[in-house]
Amino acid sequence: MTLNMLFFTITIHQKQMTEEEIRHQQIIEEIMEENRRKQLSAVRFL
Numbered sequence: 001m002t003l004n005m006l007f008f009t010i011t012i013h014q015k016q017m018t019e020e021e022i023r024h025q026q027i028i029e030e031i032m033e034e035n036r037r038k039q040l041s042a043v044r045f046l
Contacts (some may be wrong), residue, residue: 017025
């Protein structure tokens with residue numbers, strides 16, 4: 001019986017975000033939080 005195996009390593013480095021990317025991410029998080037609040041208030045009235 002022959003057992004052939006391949007071993008390799010994957011290294012992941014975290015990408016450094018630019019000021020523009022950071023601001024864009026903040027805007028997305030704000031919109032998502034606003035949508036969560038709207039969904040919760042809609043469920044309360046049902």
